[in-house]
Amino acid sequence: MSIRTATILSALFAFTALASPDYPGEIQTHLGLANIPPQSCTLCHPGATGSGTATSPFARALQMNGLTSGNAASLRAALDAMETAGTDSDGDGVGDVAELRAGTNPNVADQMTGTGGGAGGGGGSTVVLPPLTYGCGADVSPGLFVLVALVPLIRRRFAR
């Protein structure tokens, strides 16, 4: 294989890492954050609620700085390199690592982090969001109440 062919192939086959579940926690630990970033998996995986290939601008910047999947050391090194270089993936004038420290999103060209809920909350104050969490411990599911509420209805139907 010629050098030219190898170069073309390596350019074509630029791959993204698979999900590395420990990375949000690793970012928190390495940067000394109070919580994991509020975007959790979607910080790098913009697919449906944090699934799919890591293709966010922040993820691409990490990969360009040597990140590989399942390798926490490569994540720490990439974060350090990006902080030193002041990498700003969303071009909003605040570096990615600085945004993580401030609780803002390095993928969105805006230093706001949320409205606290509902539409119409634009402009003005910054509200730091709680981190996105998965699992039923995240909250009580009203779906359970729906199911429980249906039981007497079903029983009544059969009683007729």
Place this chain on the structure above:
Amino acid sequence: MRFILLVTVLLAPAAWAFPWMVKHNYGSCAVCHVDPSGSGQLTPYGRAQADVIVRWRTQPRNDEEEVPKSANFLWFLELPEFLNLSGNARGGALIRPSPTTPVIPLIMAADLYATVNIGPVVGHVTTGVGVKNAGPAGILPQCSGQCNAQWTAREFWVGAKFAEEAVMVRAGRINLPFGLRNNEHTSFVRQTTRTDVNTSQSVGASVSYNSDVVRGEVMGLLGNFQLGPDIYRERGYSAFAEYSLSHNAYIGLSSLIAHAGADPETTKATTRHAHGMFARLAPTQKFAILAEADFLLWQSPQLLDRIGFAAMAQGDFEIMNGLHLMLMLEGQHKGAGQMGPELGAWVSGAWYFLPHVELRFDHILRRRSIAGVNPFFEYNFVIQLHFFL
């Protein structure tokens, strides 16, 4: 005996429970699936069809052929009529030309399904083990995306059938009714509209209708209560309706509007729209065309509105009974300042070589285009073995 009669009366050429069933005169999904809009657990009739029709065979099927015992749960166990048990195990490997991790073992699904039918009432629950990306379907507390394996519950709902089973009302955690319920859950149309059957279920209530001419479902979304806090949950509606132009041509419309106080991707308050069309055509009994195109809109008071699209077209050619070759082209744009659309091409094969067993491969070449990054290409090869218990 009842299955035998059904199968021999309703003669149809080979197929599994997929949108390309249209080429075998199966426009409706409800006859073969517990979910009236398709995908997931099969009904006893669907299991029989899978074994008699879908499976690979080199000789033409005898019309009087009986349903083999292997159509039963675990390939042998005949269950009482009110109880439907099954499972879904899908594992394989992702192979890519990467210097560090060229081969990555995958467990894509390891789920058990249970459905109880008591008169018109249906109760359905799925549970299993998910690895890594199962986060939004996980049920262990406070995983925060840091678990290697998760206990999952993708669907759990109760419903009731009315009007000779043409209407079904359901409440619980349900797949979102939208577009083609295709198997390729990582395709652009499924990922960008967040309507894949892997992890995009929502708690809510729905009404579905199935007839020979029209089928559809409307669902009110209360949010995914397996992620939190509440600000991240999307509420709104999702719906589709499909009309049969003829026995081999179907056209449908989909619509979804959902609002979250903080979108999980951008963390901004966002109202998300997806509205589109889809079609299923079968020019011959060996060939099916599936297509979907969706208009996308993201409205946020803090950011400029974005418009985009996601589209796909797939040709499914059945080389011989139980052996499929598929070509899919797809594209999307999220309206976020990318340098052109994202494009993809899939070349896939599926071989149903044993009862309830499938061997599948996918070559996936994509041009990715992300704001702030020069477009780049990525290639993945996925091979998987699928058991349906």
